[in-house]
Amino acid sequence: MNAQKRHEIFARLQAENPHPTTELNWSTPFELLAAVLLSAQATDVGVNKATNKLFPVANTPQGIIDLGIDGLKSYIKTIGLFNTKAENLMKTCHLLINQHGGEVPETRKALEALPGVGRKTANVILNTAFGQPTIAVDTHIFRVSNRTGIAKGKDVVEVEQKLLRHVPNVFKQDAHHWLILHGRYTCIARKPRCGSCIIEDLCDYKDKTELA
Structure with missing residues (x-):
């Protein structure tokens, strides 16, 4: 061609x-990161149903940590592989607080160092949240x-x-x-x-x- x-x-x-734009619902870089982490082998519709209930209660790394792992799972249990996803999201929240001041990093290297974040997820965040091509x-x-x-x-x-x-x-x-x-x-x-x-x-x- x-x-x-x-x-x-x-x-x-x-x-x-x-x-x-993405069909995932989000309003902050962290919400997008969380939604994309939850979206593997799941539909955007299914993820949105879960995050529409989760984000009003907890939409920051500290908020997710405060829920606890069982509390987080209760919001995302309708999503496939929710146990693994909950663990990755919880670990990611701790890393964001401990290493990035609670903010989502804007570099590929830092993003791919987060649990459950591979090249594809990093690209989505860099493009959609931070406007990188x-x-x-x-x-x-x-x-x-x-x-x-x-x-x-x-x-x-x-x-x-x-x-x-x-x-x-x-x-x-x-x-x-x-x-x-x-x-x-x-x-x-x-x-x-x-x-x-x-x-x-x-x-x-x-x-x-x-x-x-």
């Missing part, structure tokens, strides 16, 4: 959704990037590196959100809705459907 096509793809995605590659973005031809790669790191190299700078800040939403609602895994896709004519996918 050439640079002109890529530019047009993102121009159309921008025109359709000028101000994309990172691209977190999840299953949706991996699929869309390979299927459309925007950035083909064998693993998420290769796709991320190619996206950072090929996405025009003017679109880089929001590229993560456009691609994930496109993969979530249009370029879905089994039967992509090519019939209603705004970039269908620019896409390299050979097995297009007429589904809308």
Whole structure:
């Protein structure tokens, strides 16, 4: 895929959704960090249901610590893997207080040192909370990037590196959100809705459907 096509793809995605953002509910960097930690192998809807009850009670590292591990689990028990997630979030809260003054750090190295925070989560925080032009590659973005031809790669790191190299700078800040939403609602895994896709004519996918 050439640079002109890529530019047009993102121009159309921008025109359709000028101000994309995560579907997780958050109002502070810590709330976003907590929500993303809870979101692994869970839906944003499910996470939001839990955090809508949790955050009014505890939305700071100290607030989570004050709940205690059992108290925290009582709020997030509807989310998959909640036991492990509760332990990681509690450990993260202690580290934030002890090493970062209770604030979420703004560097990849510091974020990835937190329990349960890998490269993808760090990218989400850096991009969404702090406005850095990172691209977190999840299953949706991996699929869309390979299927459309925007950035083909064998693993998420290769796709991320190619996206950072090929996405025009003017679109880089929001590229993560456009691609994930496109993969979530249009370029879905089994039967992509090519019939209603705004970039269908620019896409390299050979097995297009007429589904809308």
